[in-house]
Amino acid sequence: xxxxxxxxxxxxxxxxxxxxxxxxxxxxxxxxxxxxxxxxxxxxxxxxxxxxxxxxxxxxxxxxxxxxxxxxxxxxxxxxxxxxxxxxxxxxxxxxxxxxxxxxxxxxxxxxxxxxxxxxxxxxxxxxxxxxxxxxxxxxxxxxxxxxxxxxxxxxxxxxxxxxxxxxxxxxxxxxxxxxxxxxxxxxxxxxxxxxxxxxxxxxxxxxxxxxxxxxxxxxxxxxxxxxxxxxxxxxxxxxxxxxxxxxxxxxxxxxxxxxxxxxxxxxxxxxxxxxxxxxxxxxxxxxxxxxxxxxxxxxxxxxxxxxxxxxxxxxxxxxxxxxxxxxxxxxxxxxxxxxxxxxxxxxxxxxxxxxxxxxxxxxxxxxxxxxxxxxxxxxxxxxxxxxxxxxxxxxxxxxxxxxxxxxxxxxxxxxxxxxxxxxxxxxxxxxxxxxxxxxxxxxxxxxxxxxxxxxxxxxxxxxxxxxxxxxxxxxxxxxxxxxxxxxxxxxxxxxxxxxxxxxxxxxxxxxxxxxxxxxxxxxxxxxxxxxxxxxxxxxxxxxxxxxxxxxxxxxxxxxxxxxxxxxxxxxxxxxxxxxxxxxxxxxxxxxxxxxxxxxxxxxxxxxxxxxxxxxxxxxxxxxxxxxxxxxxxxxxxxxxxxxxxxxxxxxxxxxxxxxxxxxxxxxxxxxxxxxxxxxxxxxxxxxxxxxxxxx
Numbered sequence: 048x049x050x051x052x053x054x055x056x057x058x059x060x061x062x063x064x065x066x067x068x069x070x071x072x073x074x075x076x077x078x079x080x081x082x083x084x085x086x087x088x089x090x091x092x093x094x095x096x097x098x099x100x101x102x103x104x105x106x107x108x109x110x111x112x113x114x115x116x117x118x119x120x121x122x123x124x125x126x127x128x129x130x131x132x133x134x135x136x137x138x139x140x141x142x143x144x145x146x147x148x149x150x151x152x153x154x155x156x157x158x159x160x161x162x163x164x165x166x167x168x169x170x171x172x173x174x175x176x177x178x179x180x181x182x183x184x185x186x187x188x189x190x191x192x193x194x195x196x197x198x199x200x201x202x203x204x205x206x207x208x209x210x211x212x213x214x215x216x217x218x219x220x221x222x223x224x225x226x227x228x229x230x231x232x233x234x235x236x237x238x239x240x241x242x243x244x245x246x247x248x249x250x251x252x253x254x255x256x257x258x259x260x261x262x263x264x265x266x267x268x269x270x271x272x273x274x275x276x277x278x279x280x281x282x283x284x285x286x287x288x289x290x291x292x293x294x295x296x297x298x299x300x301x302x303x304x305x306x307x308x309x310x311x312x313x314x315x316x317x318x319x320x321x322x323x324x325x326x327x328x329x330x331x332x333x334x335x336x337x338x339x340x341x342x343x344x345x346x347x348x349x350x351x352x353x354x355x356x357x358x359x360x361x362x363x364x365x366x367x368x369x370x371x372x373x374x375x376x377x378x379x380x381x382x383x384x385x386x387x388x389x390x391x392x393x394x395x396x397x398x399x400x401x402x403x404x405x406x407x408x409x410x411x412x413x414x415x416x417x418x419x420x421x422x423x424x425x426x427x428x429x430x431x432x433x434x435x436x437x438x439x440x441x442x443x444x445x446x447x448x449x450x451x452x453x454x455x456x457x458x459x460x461x462x463x464x465x466x467x468x469x470x471x472x473x474x475x476x477x478x479x480x481x482x483x484x485x486x487x488x489x490x491x492x493x494x495x496x497x498x499x500x501x502x503x504x505x506x507x508x509x510x511x512x513x514x515x516x517x518x519x520x521x522x523x524x525x526x527x528x529x530x531x532x533x534x535x536x537x538x539x540x541x542x543x544x545x546x547x548x549x550x551x552x553x554x555x556x557x558x559x560x561x562x563x564x565x566x567x568x569x570x571x572x573x574x575x576x577x578x579x580x581x582x583x584x585x586x587x588x589x590x591x592x593x594x595x596x597x598x599x600x601x602x603x604x605x606x607x608x609x610x611x612x613x614x615x616x617x618x619x620x621x622x623x624x625x626x627x628x629x630x631x632x633x634x635x636x637x638x639x640x641x642x643x644x645x646x647x648x649x650x651x652x653x654x655x656x657x658x659x660x661x662x663x664x665x666x667x668x669x670x671x672x673x674x675x676x677x678x679x680x681x682x683x684x685x686x687x688x689x690x691x692x693x694x695x696x697x698x699x700x701x702x703x704x705x706x707x708x709x710x711x712x713x714x715x716x717x718x719x720x721x722x723x724x725x726x727x728x729x730x731x732x733x734x735x736x737x738x739x740x741x742x743x
Contacts, residue, residue, distance in 0.1 A: 070609035070667040071704040072597040073301045075218075076101055077170045077225075079606055080597075088294045088608075090682055097606070099684045100298040101167050102280035104604055106229070107676065108163035108467065112299035113267075114678035115166075115281035116686060117735045120269040121238065122164060124676030125691045126246030127354065129265030132159035132237050134351040135476040142347055147242040149729055153275065156236035156268055161474035163467055164269060165212060165229035167604045173201055173215060177224040181579065191575025200454040201226060202463035213463050218598040220307050221578050222585025227603055233470060234270040239732055241722070242646045243350075248630065250642025251357050255365065255695045257621060259663045260630035262722055263691035263714055266732065282678055284736045285685035288661060288717045289611050291623045297607040297668040297690055297711065299677025301600035304701050309584065310376075310383050311408040312577070313702070317370035319415065321363060323422055327493060328360040334489040338482065348479045362672060365698025375703055389591045396590055403583040410576035417569050423494040424504050425562040433486030434478055435527050439551035441472055442527075442536050443559050446544040457566075472537065478528040488518035504561045508554055521550040602673050607711075609667030614708045616696075623665055627718055628658030652726040662718040664688065665710035671700055679713045688713035 070087075074080050081092045105113045111128030115121065133143040136157045143157075150156040180197035181190035198215040205213035205226060212229040240246070245262045253259060269276045289295060305316065335353040339346040369375055387404060390396045421427060431437040445468070448460035459468065491514030495505060509517055526532045526549055536543050536552070544556060597605075613623040630645065631653060637643035670677070670690055679688035690713050693700070697709040723733040734740040 069704065069706050070607075071669055071706070073304070073600050073605040073607055073669055073671070074597045075170075075225075076167075076604055076606055078597075080608075084608055088610075090294060092606075096684055099280065099282070100296070100606065100678075100680070101604060103282040103684070104167070104298045104300075104678065106165040106167075106300045106602070106604070108165070110302065110602075110673060111675045112673065112677040112690075113164070114298070114676075114686065115269075115278055116284060116678075117738075118278050118281055119735065120276040120278060121281075121735060122235070122267045122269055123678070123686070123689065124265055124267070125263045125689065126240055126243070126265045127263060127358070127691070128676045129237060129240055129267065130243070130246075130351050130354065132157070132162055132235075132267075133240055133265075134348075135160050136237065137347065139344055139347070143237075143240065144243045144350055145347075147727075148237055148240045149727060149732075150236075150238050151729075151731065153268065156238050158234065158236045159267070160476040161471050162233075162235040162267075163470060164232040164235055164267075166232070167227060168211060168230055169228040171226040171228070172223070173226045174223045176201065177215065178221075178582065187576045187579045188571035190579055191570060194578065195458055195570075196454045198224070199456065199458050199461040199463070203453045203461055206463035212467065214603075216601050216603050217578075218601065219585040219588075220599070221582030222589060223598070225603075231467075232269045232271070232276070234273070236268050236270060238266040238268050239723075239727070239729055240265045241727065242648070244642070244644060244646045245649060247354070248642070248645070249633070251361065252642065254358060254361055255692060255698065257663075257665060257694040257710065257712055258625045258629065258633075259692065259712055260625055260627075260633055261663060261691060261714065262718065264689060264719055282680060283683075283685045283738065284720075285681055285683070285687045285716055287681075288715060289664065289681065289687045291611055291613070293611045294682060295609060295611060295666050295668060295687065296680050296684075297609075297666075297670060297674065297677045298680065299605065299607070299670070299674040299690060300602050301605055301607075301671040302602050302673025304600040304671055306702060306704075307581075307585070307588075307599050308702075309404060309407050309581075310380055311404070311411045313370065313376070313379060315411045315414065317367075317376075319418060321367050321370060323419070323427075323497075324363050325360070325367065326497070327422075327427075328356055328363060330493055331489060332356045332360055334485060338485045345481060349482055352482070362698060365695060366701050369699025369702050372699065375699060378703065386588060386591060390587050396587060400583045400587040400590075403580040403587070406580045407577055407584070410573050410580070413576075414569070414573045417565065417573055419497060420504075420565045421569050423498055424558065425565050432490035433483040435480075435483045435522065435525060435551055436487055436490070436555070438472060438527055438533060439525075439549070439555040440559075440562075441468070442533065443544055443552065443555040445472075445537070446541045447559075450541060469537070473530060473534055475530055480522050480528060483528075484518050484522040487522060488514050491517060504558050507557050507561070521554065525549050525551045527551055600671055600673065607668040607670060607674075609669070609706070609711070611664055611666050612710075613665065614710060616708060621665075624661045624715070625663045626658060627656055627660045627662045627721065630662065631658070648726050655725045657721060660717050660721045661715040663712055664715055665694065665712050667706040667709075668711045669700065669704050670697070670711045674711075687716050689716075689719075 076097050079092050084090055084092050103115050105122055107113055107124060107128050109131050111124055113122050113124035116123045130144050137143045177194055177197050180193040201215050202213045212231045214227045216225050216227055218225055241262045248261050335349050339349050390400050445460050448456040453462040611623050613621050634643050634645045670693060674690050677690040678686050679690055681687050690711055692712040694710045720733055723729040
């Protein structure tokens with residue numbers, strides 16, 4: 048099946064035709080595509096409409112999106128975003144992921160140990176300030192450091208002045224920098240979640256597929272001073288649902304796209320980064336399956352990790368297909384070639400920007416040797432070896448970084464970011480040593496396989512012993528699973544770290560000079576070079592195409608739009624909507640066996656249900672990972688659904704959007720109310736959503 052389209056018939060027609068005709072774009076809220084939406088859908092996107100979406104939308108710090116849906120702090124996201132908290136609150140006798148959760152009263156709501164919600168208050172353009180930190184004549188490494196320091200300085204100053212969370216965000220690959228200011232909520236309590244069997248009905252076989260029948264929802268309530276926050280801005284629940292052809296909007300936080308990368312960078316993703324990630328994810332999934340099969344309790348404590356890994360694995364397999372699609376890559380190459388020809392044809396542009404592509408290519412070549420070390424030993428997915436090893440590395444790093452001025456630290460340890468860092472580091476969430484041992488052993492084995500037995504950093508960790516022996520000894524003897532110990536080490540700073548004999552601290556402390564050197568090499572020789580030259584390429588693109596376009600996703604609030612619309616695959620029409628009755632049919636067709644076995648609550652409630660209630664629907668809205676939990680709203684800004692997935696054809700949207708078969712998938716608001724009232728007997732919550740309960 049083909050996933051791609053030719054990106055541009057001609058580069059110069061992009062801004063004028065391609066974007067105008069397609070529902071493409073994850074648009075900045077301070078630069079919305081009002082003219083395009085007006086031209087295609089005859090709808091005026093007003094400042095009031097955007098403000099409503101901005102202040103009603105929330106970002107979850109664990110990588111998802113959501114929205115406020117009542118004046119009493121009720122927040123709405125996906126089950127697969129909320130399951131981290133559900134896992135943390137579960138015990139050997141109460142499995143809230145498997146069995147679901149419903150707090151009938153506010154007193155029964157469960158407090159999440161380390162969940163943070165952000166609400167965007169203000170966006171400020173700080174491009175001149177950040178770019179101005181890179182002075183003429185500076186090396187790329189020095190310019191990169193100057194820019195990072197300026198970003199940290201702006202964040203710290205903003206935080207001290209406003210008390211808000213402040214993030215300087217890189218846009219257009221360095222073509223612009225915006226300061227995002229967020230109201231931060233850290234007292235977040237779970238209210239409702241269905242059983243995993245219904246939230247992820249169809250399991251991995253149906254993941255990224257359509258038609259779907261999933262109730263992928265989870266509700267939280269936000270508190271301040273131990274009381275539910277009272278909100279002026281929230282998104283009302285729609286009284287009418289959507290129908291085929293309706294215009295919808297998605298207000299969410301897409302994580303990352305790579306649509307503006309050069310061909311050198313895309314080929315690096317195809318040939319190096321993605322294969323490495325697929326190796327890591329495949330092996331970690333295998334380890335987690337083996338671990339889960341040893342006991343029911345091990346299956347429970349690893350279920351969230353396994354869900355996340357398998358979801359990521361399927362997503363990266365889809366990305367891999369996109370990168371290997373010859374038509375897609377040919378279109379990207381053609382677009383880059385035409386932009387470069389346009390630059391070369393203008394003496395002024397050529398003098399300013401022509402060398403940027405070659406410089407980026409050389410930095411990518413350097414990354415061929417740096418990336419494996421960075422991935423396995425420092426910042427990559429494989430470089431943590433479990434939660435405890437990650438906390439040990441963080442304790443060692445932060446102790447050294449806090450001795451420096453905020454602007455001179457690694458950015459994640461700047462003053463403005465420390466509160467969020469501390470919340471995770473010092474979380475009271477349970478840590479399971481059995482899983483930690485399996486994770487550390489697996490990481491060391493994979494690193495040993497990929498880097499070789501003679502890698503100097505691994506030798507410092509293993510000291511002639513096997514990964515299994517190191518993992519068993521280190522996890523058995525560490526005390527970092529105790530919050531009090533982590534607090535003591537954090538408060539004690541560099542002296543406490545230097546004096547610690549905790550085996551995980553010893554490992555992290557031993558390799559820290561080496562991993563810092565790896566990071567410095569990456570930042571100086573790869574990241575800084577690419578950043579500086581990506582800025583030049585962005586400026587060249589602006590000069591040739593104009594600025595009326597959207598940047599790559601950055602896990603910041605974006606506006607997408609589209610219509611409720613089915614599609615055709617191999618001559619078969621796929622309707623835009625599924626119905627609740629279809630879930631029972633789908634289960635029967637699959638033999639009513641896991642993962643297609645409906646929960647008993649649904650089977651028992653079937654006679655009471657309106658089986659013709661719309662369940663899930665697809666739209667042409669441009670989404671990506673991170674959009675999970677984004678509200679799907681109508682022209683009035685009312686909730687008509689919630690994004691929870693894309694179909695398999697949407698996975699290459701990381702690199703190029705197409706709307707012939709690619710679709711975003713939402714849970715319909717009508718199915719949510721039907722289930723709450725007739726299956727889960729959550730009338731109080733349903734009344735709150737529909738505005739029938741009094742605000743407190």
